[in-house]
Amino acid sequence: MSESNDVLVRGDGNVETACEMTLADFRQLAAEHQIEDVSALVPGREGAAVRLAGILARVQPQSSAQFIGFHAAHDDFHASVPLDAVRDRAIVIYANGDQPLTAKQGGPVRIFIPDHAACNSADVDECANVKFVDHIELTVERGFDNRPDDEDEHAELHARQEEEH
Ligand SMILES: Nc1nc2c(c(=O)[nH]1)N[C@H]1C(S)=C(S)[C@@H](COP(=O)(O)O)O[C@H]1N2
Ligand SMILES: [Mo]
Numbered sequence: 001m002s003e004s005n006d007v008l009v010r011g012d013g014n015v016e017t018a019c020e021m022t023l024a025d026f027r028q029l030a031a032e033h034q035i036e037d038v039s040a041l042v043p044g045r046e047g048a049a050v051r052l053a054g055i056l057a058r059v060q061p062q063s064s065a066q067f068i069g070f071h072a073a074h075d076d077f078h079a080s081v082p083l084d085a086v087r088d089r090a091i092v093i094y095a096n097g098d099q100p101l102t103a104k105q106g107g108p109v110r111i112f113i114p115d116h117a118a119c120n121s122a123d124v125d126e127c128a129n130v131k132f133v134d135h136i137e138l139t140v141e142r143g144f145d146n147r148p149d150d151e152d153e154h155a156e157l158h159a160r161q162e163e164e165h
Contacts, residue, residue: 005108052090069143070130079128080143106131
């Protein structure tokens with residue numbers, strides 16, 4: 001797991017954002033952007049979260065930003081999805097009560113997109129719920145994305161995840 005719990009939000013070279021934000025900044029976002037109990041929004045999921053919309057309101061990406069990338073250096077897993085598809089839906093789960101989100105839960109920080117499509121089926125699928133996120137990046141073109149696109153590869157990844165649960 002990464003040493004720091006910080007998640008850096010920024011634009012790539014083509015989408016210069018007015019500011020960078022870390023996890024500490026997420027916690028300071030206004031109450032309207034905070035979700036104290038994710039289970040109320042997504043049954044069966046736990047934790048406290050902040051809405052992606054709250055992060056975007058702070059970062060104010062340029063209109064040229066069309067994609068948002070969720071990146072996990074921890075296990076080199078990455079997804080880049082159209083910004084419009086997630087800007088008002090995605091949440092960033094970052095705590096478990098007053099404790100950090102556990103690795104089993106995808107912590108310290110994970111993306112969750114309510115009403116995602118089934119795995120391997122669309123841009124915004126279940127696989128885009130990136131765990132162990134350390135970097136969120138706004139880009140003009142689709143950014144690096146290594147979600148498995150092959151059935152076997154994907155089945156293998158799921159089998160590995162089941163073991164970890
Ligand atoms: N960092 C990271 N995030 C990841 C994965 C992964 O292997 N590494 N797998 C993805 C896939 S394929 C799925 S279907 C979901 C599963 O999330 P869950 O275990 O919380 O249900 O996590 C996604 N996020
Ligand atoms: Mo998946």
